[in-house]
Amino acid sequence: MVTAEAEVKVALTNAEYASIPNCLLALGFTLQHAKDLTDYYLSREWSADGGWDYRRLRDTGGETCILTEKRWITDAAGHLVRLEAEEELPRVACTPLITDASPALTLRKHRDSYIGAIDGAPATIVLDALTLVDQVSYYLECEILTSPEQATEARVRIRTWLTDALALGDRPEAPSMLELLLGAAESGTRTIR
Numbered sequence: 280m281v282t283a284e285a286e287v288k289v290a291l292t293n294a295e296y297a298s299i300p301n302c303l304l305a306l307g308f309t310l311q312h313a314k315d316l317t318d319y320y321l322s323r324e325w326s327a328d329g330g331w332d333y334r335r336l337r338d339t340g341g342e343t344c345i346l347t348e349k350r351w352i353t354d355a356a357g358h359l360v361r362l363e364a365e366e367e368l369p370r371v372a373c374t375p376l377i378t379d380a381s382p383a384l385t386l387r388k389h390r391d392s393y394i395g396a397i398d399g400a401p402a403t404i405v406l407d408a409l410t411l412v413d414q415v416s417y418y419l420e421c422e423i424l425t426s427p428e429q430a431t432e433a434r435v436r437i438r439t440w441l442t443d444a445l446a447l448g449d450r451p452e453a454p455s456m457l458e459l460l461l462g463a464a465e466s467g468t469r470t471i472r
Contacts, residue, residue, distance in 0.1 A: 284349070284363045285433030287441060288420040289450040296406060296417035299445065300391065303404060306444055308395030311403075314339055317387050320457055321380040326351040329359055331457050336368075336376050336383075344373040352427065360430040384460045397423060397440045400433070411459060418453055419445075 291299070300310070316339055323333040332350040339345070346366045354360050368376075377383055388409040395402055400423050407418045421441060425433045442448025454462070 281362050281364045282424045283427040283430040283433075284361045284422060285425050285430045285437060286361070286420055286422040287434060287437045288418055288453045288455070289441070289447050290453045291406075291417040291419055291447075293415075293417065295419075295447075296408065299406060299419065300393075302445060303393045303395070306395065308393040308404060311392040311394045313389070313391045315387065315389050316340075317385060318456065319377050319380065320384040320386070320460065321376060323384075323457060328353045330361065331455065333457060335457075336373055338373065342370055343367045344370060346376070354427055354431065356431065358431040360427045362427065363424075384457075386456055386460050388456075397421070398436050400425070400436070402437075407456075409456075409459075411463065416459075419447065 304310070316337055319336040319338070321334040321336055323331050326332045328351040330351040333348070335347045335349070337345040337347065344367075346368050348364045350362050352360050352362060386409065388407045390408075391406045393404045393406075395404070403422045405420045405422075407420070408415055409418075410416070421437045423433045423437060438448045440448075441450075
């Protein structure tokens with residue numbers, strides 16, 4: 280199923296990364312899982328609409344992997360909207376995808392996922408920790424799945440909520456994980472840990 284992904288991602292300090300879990304729990308969010316993940320970017324192409332379209336295989340360490348396709352479109356009002364489709368695959372089907380894309384760009388990270396609601400809409404907030412150039416970096420992503428027609432409005436609601444609930448709404452948008460990985464690849468690194 281294809282949905283629109285309204286998402287805001289910001290960089291965090293070490294202290295913020297350590298304190299936000301308690302804030303989220305106090306706001307009614309529930310820890311869904313804490314996992315080490317490996318993302319294999321199988322293909323990527325710059326969209327004519329702007330942003331990266333890509334296929335990613337996520338290894339969560341279980342019996343299945345998640346194949347995700349993300350692409351950008353422009354809505355009727357001229358705003359960029361990211362569409363997302365995910366499919367769960369048995370592990371045996373994952374290895375050939377990685378081999379065919381070799382050498383795939385690879386990103387390893389620790390992720391804590393929280394589920395809850397923002398203005399009554401189901402929301403997912405993730406806290407990511409990954410090592411970039413020998414330094415641990417921290418990020419928070421807040422996501423609401425919505426229709427393409429409501430994606431821009433949902434991003435505004437997320438920004439407002441991040442400001443009101445966590446005092447993070449005034450932060451500039453952080454680069455996507457793919458953009459971080461591409462930056463590292465330019466310096467000869469194909470894997471971020």
